[in-house]
Amino acid sequence: MEDVDAAAVKDRSGYRKESMRSFVIGDVHGCAQELGALLGKLDREDAGARLVFVGDLFTKGPEPEGVVEELLARRVEGRELVLVCGNHEIKLRKHLRRAVDRPREEHESNHAETVHALRDSGLLHEALELVEEAMCQVTYAIPGERCTVVHGGIDPTLGLALTPDAHKVTVKSEEDERDWWWDYDGRDGLIVVGHKPFREPVRVPSPDQRRGRPIVVNVDTGCAYGGMLTAYEPSADRFLTVPSQQALQPWFMGRRQSSPEMAAPRAASDARDRKLSG
Ligand SMILES: [Mn+2]
Numbered sequence: 001m002e003d004v005d006a007a008a009v010k011d012r013s014g015y016r017k018e019s020m021r022s023f024v025i026g027d028v029h030g031c032a033q034e035l036g037a038l039l040g041k042l043d044r045e046d047a048g049a050r051l052v053f054v055g056d057l058f059t060k061g062p063e064p065e066g067v068v069e070e071l072l073a074r075r076v077e078g079r080e081l082v083l084v085c086g087n088h089e090i091k092l093r094k095h096l097r098r099a100v101d102r103p104r105e106e107h108e109s110n111h112a113e114t115v116h117a118l119r120d121s122g123l124l125h126e127a128l129e130l131v132e133e134a135m136c137q138v139t140y141a142i143p144g145e146r147c148t149v150v151h152g153g154i155d156p157t158l159g160l161a162l163t164p165d166a167h168k169v170t171v172k173s174e175e176d177e178r179d180w181w182w183d184y185d186g187r188d189g190l191i192v193v194g195h196k197p198f199r200e201p202v203r204v205p206s207p208d209q210r211r212g213r214p215i216v217v218n219v220d221t222g223c224a225y226g227g228m229l230t231a232y233e234p235s236a237d238r239f240l241t242v243p244s245q246q247a248l249q250p251w252f253m254g255r256r257q258s259s260p261e262m263a264a265p266r267a268a269s270d271a272r273d274r275k276l277s278g
Contacts, residue, residue: 020080021049022142023231023240024149026201026219027056027086027194030114032066034229037242039070042231045240051079052140054194055086055151055169058127060224061246064114065121071130083134086151086195087170093135096128138165146189147234153180153193153216160188172196182260186215190234197222198255201230201239213237225252 023042028035042049051074058064074081095111099119107115118127139160140149152171154163172195173179179196181204190213202218214237221241223229226248228241 019144021046021233021235022052022145023049023233024052024054024192024217024219026054026221026230026232027197027223028053028058028061028067028229029056029088029224030058030061030064030067031223031229031244031246032061032063032070033245034223034242035067035070038229038231038240039074041240041242045233048079050082050142052082052142052149053084053134054149054192054219055084055134056088056194056220057083057086057130057134058118059088059092059111059114063117064127065117065123068118068121068123068127068130072126082140082149083130083137084140084149084151085134085136085138085169089131089134090169093128093131096124096131100124100128138168142234145234147192148189149192151193152195154184154188154191156180156184160191170195178260181216181218184216190215190217192217192219192232192234194218194220196220197225197227197252198257199227199252200257201232201241202257222249222252222255225249227252227255 025038042051057067071081092111092114095107095109095115096118099107099115103119118124138150142149148160150168152167152169154160155167155171171180181202184191186206193216196218197220198218199221201221202216203214204216206212206215217232219230219232221227221230223244224246226244226246228243231240232238233240
């Protein structure tokens, strides 16, 4: 019996990388309690699965230091963590860099709370390393699956390969505009994103086989705004969620799934790409 169990554990540990399960986790935004709860849930599914974070790990929520601790603890356990770059990683990096270089200086940016919380818990360097690691990875193709993770999305007219990195990290339509995923035909496989929060995960079905695997999934369910924290398992086409502990923001209450009928497709706009909104 012992030999059988040992073999099963070894198999889950990932020597056949292509068979390793992956979970893509939405915008954590400093919500450490919810992250702990979600990771506990995922561990009960498969304690050896790869954890792919879609970006925006630290800002907005109450406990960025707790998020650093959760991530480092999983690394120590030998878990495979993949950090994809969000727009908030880019925004936060310079503030963290400055705080590391000048630890006694008070910070007065809109990231001050995040920076101070990390500094007061002695995790500035660790947070900076995680942020810089994420910034090296704008896209992540899950091994063995036709699935790519990016923070914001792609320009469907250009496709995954030709969409500029800045666009991939920041693309977000306005309230009354059509989301890019309604104009995507699935040619680059399944694209999993975060960045634009809705009350429910967005799941865009393939146009030619409506019951098959989706072509776009958005796992940002607004944990920092009182929604929930969502993980998605691409191979099983399945969502796992935990409720947010944060106060429900009034503007977020009505953020239901966008519809393909909404407005006309917009032209790609470089000006909008430069605006790091959200
Ligand atoms: Mn974002």
